[in-house]
Amino acid sequence: MTIKGKAYIAGAYEHPTRLAKDKSVAQLHAESAAGALRDAGLTKDDVDGYFCAGDAPGLGPLAMADYMNLKLTHLDSTDVGGCSYISHVSHAAQAIAMGKCKVALITLAGRPRSEGHSGATPRMRGADAPDTQWEFPLGIATVNAYAMVAARHMYEFGTTSEQLAWVKVAASHHAQHNPHAMLRDVVTVEQVVNSPLIATPLHRLDCCVVSDGGGALVVVHPDIAKTLKRPMIKVLGAGESMKGQMGGAVDLTYSAAVRSGPMAFSEAGVKPSDIKYASIYDSFTITVVVQLEDLGFCEKGKGGAFVADGNLISGVGKLPFNTDGGGLCNNHPANRGGITKVIEAVRQARGEAHPAVQVKNADLVLAHGTGGLLGSRHGGATLILERE
Amino acid sequence: MAGKERAIPAPGVNPETEVFWNAAKEGKFLLRSCDDCGKSHWYPRAVCPHCLSEKTSWNEHPGGGTIYSVSVMARAPEVYAVAYVTLDGGPTMMTNIVDCDFSTLKIGQKVKLVFKPTQGEGAPPFPMFTPA
Numbered sequence: 001m002t003i004k005g006k007a008y009i010a011g012a013y014e015h016p017t018r019l020a021k022d023k024s025v026a027q028l029h030a031e032s033a034a035g036a037l038r039d040a041g042l043t044k045d046d047v048d049g050y051f052c053a054g055d056a057p058g059l060g061p062l063a064m065a066d067y068m069n070l071k072l073t074h075l076d077s078t079d080v081g082g083c084s085y086i087s088h089v090s091h092a093a094q095a096i097a098m099g100k101c102k103v104a105l106i107t108l109a110g111r112p113r114s115e116g117h118s119g120a121t122p123r124m125r126g127a128d129a130p131d132t133q134w135e136f137p138l139g140i141a142t143v144n145a146y147a148m149v150a151a152r153h154m155y156e157f158g159t160t161s162e163q164l165a166w167v168k169v170a171a172s173h174h175a176q177h178n179p180h181a182m183l184r185d186v187v188t189v190e191q192v193v194n195s196p197l198i199a200t201p202l203h204r205l206d207c208c209v210v211s212d213g214g215g216a217l218v219v220v221h222p223d224i225a226k227t228l229k230r231p232m233i234k235v236l237g238a239g240e241s242m243k244g245q246m247g248g249a250v251d252l253t254y255s256a257a258v259r260s261g262p263m264a265f266s267e268a269g270v271k272p273s274d275i276k277y278a279s280i281y282d283s284f285t286i287t288v289v290v291q292l293e294d295l296g297f298c299e300k301g302k303g304g305a306f307v308a309d310g311n312l313i314s315g316v317g318k319l320p321f322n323t324d325g326g327g328l329c330n331n332h333p334a335n336r337g338g339i340t341k342v343i344e345a346v347r348q349a350r351g352e353a354h355p356a357v358q359v360k361n362a363d364l365v366l367a368h369g370t371g372g373l374l375g376s377r378h379g380g381a382t383l384i385l386e387r388e
Numbered sequence: 389m390a391g392k393e394r395a396i397p398a399p400g401v402n403p404e405t406e407v408f409w410n411a412a413k414e415g416k417f418l419l420r421s422c423d424d425c426g427k428s429h430w431y432p433r434a435v436c437p438h439c440l441s442e443k444t445s446w447n448e449h450p451g452g453g454t455i456y457s458v459s460v461m462a463r464a465p466e467v468y469a470v471a472y473v474t475l476d477g478g479p480t481m482m483t484n485i486v487d488c489d490f491s492t493l494k495i496g497q498k499v500k501l502v503f504k505p506t507q508g509e510g511a512p513p514f515p516m517f518t519p520a
């Protein structure tokens with residue numbers, strides 16, 4: 001059994017807002033859904049499968065499906081944090097391959113910027129979660145959980161702040177061309193390492209933006225994809241996993257991508273060196289370095305050297321990444337960057353990215369994300385797409 | 389020394405963990421280990437995360453360890469340090485490093501347990517560490 005070739009991404013839409021004080025979260029979900037269906041050339045009445053994560057308003061997928069008045073034969077609200085939407089594409093392809101639905105809609109939206117959320121504030125992730133009593137009192141936030149990964153990576157492999165900074169520099173080179181990006185100024189390594197330390201060793205410019213917004217994807221059966229006027233973007237392979245503290249055998253040097261990546265590459269029948277463009281979840285600069293290593297784009301411990309000197313900049317380096325500016329510069333709607341990773345990968349595969357950052361003949365692309373906290377427990381999801 | 393100390397929220401004690409927190413009030417640091425596979429684990433569970441055995445028991449740990457990783461929240465209103473500490477002969481636990489000059493903290497540094505008070509009357513103290 002495989003999902004290879006069993007489904008296509010026909011619609012992709014990134015909501016243009018980055019500050020939505022005058023909109024509700026449900027409204028942002030529905031506006032994103034409308035955008036993705038328009039992009040595909042489909043209507044809401046074509047939708048028979050719906051996917052959102054646990055952060056969507058209401059109980060699982062029920063409230064949003066009812067808000068949009070969908071008639072469904074398949075529902076899924078898998079939540080593994082910000083990479084959920086990458087998993088949703090895989091789950092949608094599985095459901096389509098099994099005949100459970102033919103047009104799957106995936107939505108994400110949120111307003112953390114309007115609501116004043118920050119990755120530096122400790123967040124209670126469920127009072128009854130078994131880890132909460134052991135970790136919430138410690139002031140574990142998003143940024144310091146990732147910072148501990150960076151500190152250990154530097155200790156084990158000699159990774160430097162300057163190498164991490166190159167991830168942000170590359171993202172900023174791309175964001176300058178994106179009129180919707182929150183941060184459009186090109187920055188230098190010096191600017192990154194001289195920005196204020198937030199959680200050592202991470203600086204402010206090592207951190208992604210906090211933005212309102214949303215996004216949506218439409219995954220369809222091959223028979224439907226053939227009838228649409230959009231480029232055929234085939235789901236070629238996918239993998240998902242998670243990693244935690246392993247009962248106290250904590251190892252911060254690798255991520256769940258060590259399992260999700262090989263599964264996706266194996267199913268797709270391709271290898272990392274075949275990938276023309278990669279969307280890599282960039283909650284923080286260190287996130288990108290660890291994931292690139294674990295996906296096999298470079299050896300473990302060599303991620304710092306791999307990202308340095310512009311190697312992630314489109315038209316300059318060997319692996320163009322996050323050509324929309326990523327979470328570091330463009331958008332991180334709902335503090336969940338998985339859907340924008342897939343959207344930009346689809347743009348690249350279609351040849352519809354901004355001309356200044358479009359990768360030539362980007363017929364094989366990858367999107368990978370990490371959800372939750374890389375430094376405590378996280379999900380990982382990898383998706384490989386091919387333009388026919 | 390550090391500046392003003394962060395107020396530590398009280399842990400949400402439940403029936404599975406109340407023995408640990410009651411011992412903490414008496415200054416004892418307990419680890420949970422498995423009677424079947426023999427391994428200790430963190431955070432403490434009634435069911436062993438290594439083999440899923442339900443035969444687990446508490447035993448006291450002297451509280452020595454080594455910093456596995458550490459990050460200082462440099463711009464928080466009250467600066468504090470989150471860390472993973474690998475206990476001597478035991479698992480690695482998430483904690484805070486306290487009562488020290490945060491700028492001197494290093495991975496590989498030896499630390500020792502100190503219980504720090506949490507917010508609320510009768511709330512148990514929290515296991516944290518300070519340079520040995």
